[in-house]
Structures are given as structure tokens and as C-alpha cells.
Amino acid sequence: MDQTGLYTVFAVPGWGSALAEAMLALCATPIRIEDVTGFDRPGAARDRLLRINPLGQVPTLILPDGSVMTESAAIALLLSERHPQAGLAPRPAGPSRPAFLRRLIWLAANVYPTFTYGDYPQRWVGEDTKALRTSTDSYRENLWRQFESDVGEDGWVLGREFSVLDVYVAVMTHWRPRRAWFARECPRLSAIADRADDHPIVGTVLRRNFPQMA
Helix, strand or coil, X not given: CCCCCCEEEEECCCCXXXXXXXXXXXXXXXXXXXXXXXXXXCCHHHHHHHHHCCCCCCCEEXXXXXXXXXXXXXXXXXXXXXXXXXXXXXXXXXXXXXXXXXXXXXXXXXXXXHHHHHCCCHHHHCCCHHHHHHHHHHHHHHHHHHHXXXXXXXXXXXXXXXXXXXXXXXXXXXXXXXXXXXXXXXXXXXXXHHHHHCXXXXXXXXXXXXXXXX
């Protein structure tokens, strides 16, 4: 067992691993980043990742005790339990906890899969890739509009209370349809993303993962 509390993050700059990096930075816990750029195609990076995660996805974490943790929402919940001082989630008995849980799982169950299918349409539909890419992009935009309608104007996704949901918004607005679209179509989410960019901890992780911000 690793007694140092070190977490190893299998990561690619700008991918979903940025979520886990930001969470761990907020927890102020030591991490080691294992760069697996190129994991989405045959090669050494993919082989390294598949050895610990048969789905071959990032983020994948090796916890301090050597066990493996996957799925960003599960990682968020685990870290919020282990590091409550980080403010990743409302306390279990808090009034905003139900809204937090619903939105966290909603993002993971609804928005995230549109990238799983839309980013690699050839895996699912053979040669007719354009239709799947177009339909998943359109569906995602509608999902974000729904999320926008559920967010107030008090600062963060949960109002005045910062949480890991704001990290999700900050990271995922860098992906299709990207920041300019959010500024036009989802101004509340765009404002949350901008605010997260300025967060002293989250912003540092974002700039490392999205160099165009610098």
C-alpha cells in the first residue's frame, strides 16, 4: 500500500481526465500524471491503459491503496467523501444534495455518452459516420439547453455554492459545441465556465489542459 496518499491519474491533456485532475487539485492531494496520449488507437499508450481499465477510457485512477477507480462521477463522489474539506459536493444532509446528485449523474448519463458515440462513429455505424456525428452533436446541444434552463443566476450551478458540477461545466464547454456557442446559446453556463477559469485552483488545471486559454 502507498502510504504517501499518492493518486495516479491516467490522462490526456484536454480530455475527461481534466475533470479528475481538477478534483484532485481541489483536494490538495499528491498526484502523478501518467500521460496516455494516443490511447484511442492501437499502440503502447493504449496497451498501458487497457492493462488497468478494460474499457480503455480516461480518467482512470490508481488510488493510494493500489486499487483502480474509473468513471468521473464515481471519482467525484469518492473524493468528496475522502476530502470533504475540498467542497466538491454538498454535505449528505444538505438541502442542495439532491440537486447535486441528480445533475452529476445527468451529465454522466446523458451528455458524456454523446461524445462516446459521436467522437468515434465508425465504431458503431460502419461507413455512415456523418449522420451519427451530426445527430449526437445536435442532441448534445439540446441537452445543454435543458441544463441551462435548470441553472439560476447566482454564480454557480448550485447557486452560491461551488461544487464539482462547475468543474464539469468548465471542462466540457471546451468540447463541441465549444465556448463561443455557449456564449450565444447558454449564457448562464458560459458565465459559470468563465468564473471557473478564474478560480485559483481550477483555472490552473484548465490552462494546463487547454493551452489556448493562456
